[in-house]
Amino acid sequence: MDFPILTTMMLVPLVGAVLCLFAGSAARMIALVATLATFALGVLLWANYEIGGPQWQFTERYDFVAGFSYALGIDGIALMLIMLSVFLMPICILASWDAISKRVGEFMSAFLFMEVLMIGTFAAQDIFLFYIMFEAGLIPMYLIIGVWGGDNRIYASYKFFLYTLLGSVLMLVAMFWMVAEAGTSDIPTLMQYPFPEGAQTWLWLAFFASFAVKVPMWPFHTWLPDAHVQAPTAGSVILAGVLLKLGGYGFIRFSLPMFPDASADFAWFVFILSMVAVIYTSLVALVQADMKKLIAYSSVAHMAIVTVGLFAFNVQGLEGAVIVMLSHGLVSGALFLCVGVIYDRLHTREIERYGGLSVNMPYYAIFFLLFTMASIGLPGTSGFVGEFLSLAGIYQTSSLVALICTTGIILGAAYMLYLYRRVAFGQQNNSDAAAMKDITAREWAMMAPIAAVVLWMGVYPESFLAPMRADIAALDARIAVAAPDSDADLAAGLPRAEAANAVEYAGGGDH
């Protein structure tokens, strides 16, 4: 396709961002129009994406910088994550419509810059362009937390900034080494390049330092609860919805295909961290009194399911991990919106201050229930598809890890239902909470689209799996040779003469 649609998708919010800086309160409308236009372009992008076509589509390449090139292009995985970003953006703008009253222009501008950088990160085909986009997100996010955040925003913004920066700079050194070794900074070429096994270990660790902080994996997660609690609602949505996905995307795009041997060597290291994360952060979430903190800890637990799925080294695990990322982006984003809705009314996130909201806010309670169930992973919602696939994938590699991670799902049900009971059910102990009005049309417009997509992904995930099937298969083919030691006792058993779903054997894919 000749039309540079990816560049256009980045230019629209960029122009919007510059306009917003000078627009004052008209910035809200400019930002909404710009994000909706970007979303429309995103729909166009998906519609024109050729499933089963070439691996990299919509490629663009310009050499106007010395040292690296401005090269864009997407595969199915990047397409899905770009769609997630452009879908959540207009919702974030709506969520900040009334909640942000000071320095509106600068706020909207920061958000639109964020959108440019997120699209750029997922679409970058040059490793240094990726780094620039990946790292540049620190600036707008630092401002969003620091200027419009809660009482302890300064501490949270510093912690967010320095933690993420320290993680990333080591990755940059590794990138220099790789580019010097392979002689190119082109990501598709690097994904096929055989790095020597000894070097892979160091490179993997350097990339891990960055992605583990971004994901975040236990014990590098401590910046997340602080950042989430202090950020304004829309900031939390974008943080949970998209920025955390950068870590998972990094593992898929860099760590796994570029260093398959090191990934296999470190798979158990990742499993152990993930198992600890699932159990530990779920237990921590159970005792939180602050709603945002609870959801932040649940994010860490969900992202641990992503990392075990990724390092399961099979197709189910990888597909599940990507679907969990998409689903968690939608669901945790929506849960933060739910918190934002009642925070705007009562200006507290303390669970104790609410109760019995299903009486006076029935529509709100329905949405909140749906997203709670999706977070738990109830069949029919997006959460189920992703978690089921991930756990099915890890079960083939290790039944122990699968067992412990499934326990995490049960704990997840416990803390989410406990949260829901205390907020929506029970006695209406607080008169001010009992007097709150149900959601407005603007809030409907925020929640309803996410609810629809959550159900769509739960009922017919094929729409989301189809574009990335070929890419996942290619990735699996690249890494399968290095698969880590398995403790799953997959006894071969006696073959049946004819399997129930017998099809002609097509080769490949044995584990």
Next chain:
Amino acid sequence: MDFSASFALVIPELILTVAGLALLLVAAWGGDKLVRPVAILAAAALFAAGIMTVPGLHSGVDGVGTYAFGTLMKVDSFALFSKALLYLAAIGALMVAPAFFNSVAAGAERGLRAEYPVLILFACLGMSIMVSASDFMTLYLGLELNSLAAYVLASILRQDQRSAEAGLKYFVLGALASGILLYGMSLLYGFTGGTDFVAVRAGLAGELSTGQLFGLTFVLAGLAFKIAAVPFHMWTPDVYEGAPTPVTLFFATAPKVAAVALTARVVFEVFGGQVDAWRQIVMFIALASIIFGALGAIGQDNLKRLLAYSSINNIGFILLGLAVALPAGASAMLIYLFIYVAMSLGSFAALLMLRGDDGGLYETFGDIAGLAVTRPAIAWCLLILMFSLAGIPPLLGFYSKFVVFQATVEAGLVFFAAIAIAASVIGAFYYIKFVKVMFFDEPAGVVAGKSGTAHWVLLGLTTLIVSPLGYLLTPSLADLTDKAAAALFLVP
């Protein structure tokens, strides 16, 4: 000796000499009444000298044809690039001066004195000679011409105690550094029998004797003093804080360029055959500058002191490129210098714009609290400059670190690069404190005065260079620096 060819090579220096001497006479007879035309003519002379470097820069000149006056000077692409850069920085220092000296910030002696542009011209002449020196005699001549002009500039506000203190400190410590340098040069002369770079290099071939090693170390120590690298950095914060801000802006840019270029030429052309001998020293100085520059800045409340430590920190990164000891590293170092000059000019210009109703300057963190609300344009420019200094992409400050670290890793110094880049995170702490104070804190509202057009022009221009648009400059910049670095490594 073909003098006409030699003179043709040093046209920029001739322009500066003639302009400097003529304007000195004008200033002596005309007095401070004529300061405005003197300043404009000085800037025009610098600009003209800069124009003279363009043809050579464009085509790239190196080799034997670039020697002037025997082997006293070598006007190759490397020298031309450094000259062009330091002339531009000096023009910046001339642009911001009138508004400062005409305000109450100048204390008892209001009004720009006519000596200021003349001294800047002579300092630039000295630096021109420094960067094209290819003999220790020329080197010292240029260095001292620059230093003497700089000492006077630092104490140009005679009635101001801080300015006088800065000048005296600079003079005493600068003289000490010159002494160390001279001692090193005399040792090298004694042990090699020559003062021109080619002869000394030839004399240093083979295993270094103890005396030669001492000479090398003393020369490097003296140069480290001039570029304010740790552990010879102690004078920088005091001098930067005490000197009038336009002079600080000058010190932070042009002399750094000249001193770094000079150091590069000495280590590559004189000690080029003994890379192992000096590389350890430069690596230590670089790492120490990065770490101590960053740590020292954390506790500072005065913005000028903070920027002084920031310049020490940046020198560390520049020296990383030097430690690579390959053309790629030298080229990266020049790119870093260019971007560093733009960032420094911008941040000091912004500091000069932080003035109250009466024109007095503000220079502590408390004064700029909430600047984003009271003076959003300055605050946003400073935000871009600070994130750029911290090396956060997509700003051009990232590109400068990018090229330096890429060269370092490609040369195989991976571990060294990893330590240095991790230390750069410490530096990020105080740069984002700048942003925090301006954007997150409640407005102090003391910055109320109007800023001059010259300041806006300089700030706007440097911010534009540092912004992502600056990446459009990088291909031509890389082309120029590659030619310059190639000239440096062409050993006759």
